[in-house]
Every structure is written in structure tokens, then in C-alpha cells.
Amino acid sequence: MKHLNILFVAACLVLGFSSANAQDENNPWAVEIGVNAVDTFPVGLRDGQTTEDSMNGEFASEFFNIEDHWNILPSVSRLAISRYVGSNFSIGVAGTINRIEKVGDVIVDDLSYYGADGEIKYSFRDLVNGAGGWLDPSLGIGGGYTWLNDQGFGTANGIVSVRFWLSEQFALNAQSAYKYAFDDATGTKHMQHSLGLVFKFGGSDRDGDGIYDQDDECPDTPGLAEFNGCPDTDGDGIEDREDACPDAAGSAEMMGCPDTDGDGLADNKDNCPTEAGPAANDGCPWPDTDGDSVLDKDDACPDEAGSAANNGCADRDGDSVLDKDDECPDVPGTVARKGCPEPQITTEIMEQLNQYSRTILFDYNKTTVRQDSYSAIQSMIDIMNEYETTNFLIEGHSDSSGRDTYNLELSEKRASSVKLYLESKGVDSARLSSLGYGETRPKASNQTSAGRQENRRVEVSLVK
Incomplete structure (x- = not known):
């Protein structure tokens, strides 16, 4: 019983000193640290052996004779790492050390023992528990190499193990492996038992909510475990995906929306969310007779x-x-x-407009409209305002006295002067433009004083 107590103490040391980050039970990587025991007795009779002797017994004979047959090193003596590869399979490697003091019942000189093994295991956890659970039995096969003192030999291994999940991150693993030696001369087939603490790691959690991506239905948005990793922003117990008002706490009856006035119509569908009213009035106490969403009181x-x-x-x-x-x-x-x-402007109206414009007077060589022309211009304004969508061009003309360039400039300035006066009296500037033609468009002969007077004029035309 002394060695059994040592094995138990070693397991407690493992539980006491091992550490791990927060892991998910399905994280792909697992590390195990623990103790191992080597037993050469219950492995089957040797060639030529007909009955059990002090060194060997029948297969599984005295399997749990810990006191007499097990070799246990009273320290951490097994390290293993494995990776889940899918469909309940995992692969791993393990390293063990021990000291052999007895072969069956025969006491021997201390022999050093080193083992390096590969393992392939199939877990029956889901089969036993449904989906997950604390009991996790598995079967496996493997192979490795073992050294006893300076003698090495290869082995083929059959593995039975049971993991007891203490939490979603940690498990206690109890394992037995039958290790068949290929080399009869130097090899020793034996049983190797182990007890260790396993913890898993390596999963990804993109949104950092503590729920790993493979189990997170909203892997890019931090959420809650109760909603499989999806958020409940307003904290009303209804996850955002099913919440019609994810930013305002409400009730399940209202699809997650509030009903501030308690009239049975959710605020997002209530035209008067703070005043109770019937659904027929969109939640308002006043009607909307014409149904245009403007209540009668405001309509x-x-x-x-x-x-x-x-x-x-x-x-x-x-x-x-x-x-x-x-x-x-x-x-x-x-x-x-x-x-x-407004009616379409006619030729007659335009002629009337120009009758007024031609009476606009300027002082000799001046661009300023004379005051005695204001009455004619007001008559023009009245007509223009009657046709308020029509655009007009104010044209300036001169007689032939003087240089051509001077006359052109003078006609432009006079047309602009009339335009500015019209604008100052309220005609929209966007409807007016001006242009000077100089002496290029005479209406009468420039050889007479009367003709020159008639040529010094302002006219109005339509802008298409």
C-alpha cells in the first residue's frame, strides 16, 4: 500500500501545481503531467513457461497487485501532449521515466527505465454521455521505444484510458498500456499504468468574450454564454438577433421593445410612445382620420x-x-x-414691354438712367412680375457717333445699368441678363439727329 499512497500523493501534487489558461473542452491541444507505474508480471507466460512463476503470470493475472509488482518512481514521471484531429480521434506523444526494482516478485538491482511513445486514441465520450460529459473513456494503439539501463527495444502498444473531466478545462486521466516488445533477447513486454492531470488549450476567440469560435454563434461580436456567444446589448434577456429593439430594453411580448405608455403597442410602432392610445390610432389618444400619420390635432x-x-x-x-x-x-x-x-408671354406683350424700354433716357455719354425714365421702368417691372418664370435679356444699342469700341462699351454699360435698376426693384437677378450691341443694330438712319436718337435705345428680348 506504500506505493499506492505515493501514487495518490503524486496525483495530488499534479493537481496542486499544474496551471492552465481558460480553455474550452474542445480546444485541440492537451497537455498531461503525471506519474507512471511499470508491471512486468501480468503480461502472459514466457516462451516455454507452462505455469505462473515468480516472474510472470497469465495475462491480467494479479493486475492490481500494486504492493508486490508495480514499480513506481515517487515523483512526476510522465509528460504527454496530444492534439484532437477530428471525429473523436486524437494523436499524441508521451515520455516516461521510472526505476525498476522488481520483476514480478523477484527483487532486482535498480534499473533505469525511459520510454518514448506515440499514441492514437479514439474517445467514446459522446457515445457514453450523449454530447460531452464528465466520463471520457477511450481506446488506442501506438508504438514506441523503451530503454532498460543501456538496452533499448521497440514496442507495440495497446491503450485503455479513462478521463474524468473536473471542469471544461481540466481532467484526471487514468491509463493502462500493454507494451509488447519486438526484441525477445533484450526486450521485456510489460504493463505501464499512469495517472495524470490533463488540460486543454489552443482554441481561438476572435471577439474575446470567453466563448471559443467553434461554439460561438457570433464569433466577431462579444456576447454571452447563455446566448451561445451572441450579445444582448440592452440586457433585457432577449438576444440581439431576436430583439426588434436591441438598444432599448423591452419585453418578450413586444419582441424586445419597450412599451413606455403601456398601451400594448411597442414604442417602435407607437406614434405617441409616451401617451397611451388605441392601436387603431397608432397608439395615440387622438385619431388620424385621413390615415396620413399626422394626428388630427396637428393636421x-x-x-x-x-x-x-x-x-x-x-x-x-x-x-x-x-x-x-x-x-x-x-x-x-x-x-x-x-x-x-402663368400664361405664355405673347408678341404683343413683348412689344408693349419694348415700348416702355425704348423710352428709357440717358444723359449724353452717360450710363446712369435718368429719373424721368423711372415710370417707364416701373411699367416694365409690372409686366415682368406677371410672368415670373420668364427670363429676359436687356439689350443696349447706340448710334454711330464716335469710335466703334467706345459705342460697344457704352451700350453694354447702359444695358447693365437698366438690369441693375430692375434688380433693385425686386426682379429676380437669375431671370435677367444684359448685353451690349453698340452701333451694330440701328433701327433708323444715323445721318439725322432723329435717327441717332432712335438708335440710342434699350430693348428687351426673351431668353430661351
């Missing part, structure tokens, strides 16, 4: 559907004159004409 046209931008009123022709004020509600028009389009 300037409660019986006709419109837009919130127009205080609940319609503007069918889109001319910014509401239908209730639009005398031509189906034809785009102007505000000045109460929603009706």
Missing part, C-alpha cells in the same frame, strides 16, 4: 391625406401651393397665381 387638413412636411395637407401637383389653397391643384403653377400656371 391642417384632417379629412384629406397629406404629408407631415405640409402639416397633413396635400400638394398633388408639387408646386408648393397646398391643394386647399391651389386654384389649379392638378397643374403646377406659381404662388403669385394661387397655384395656377
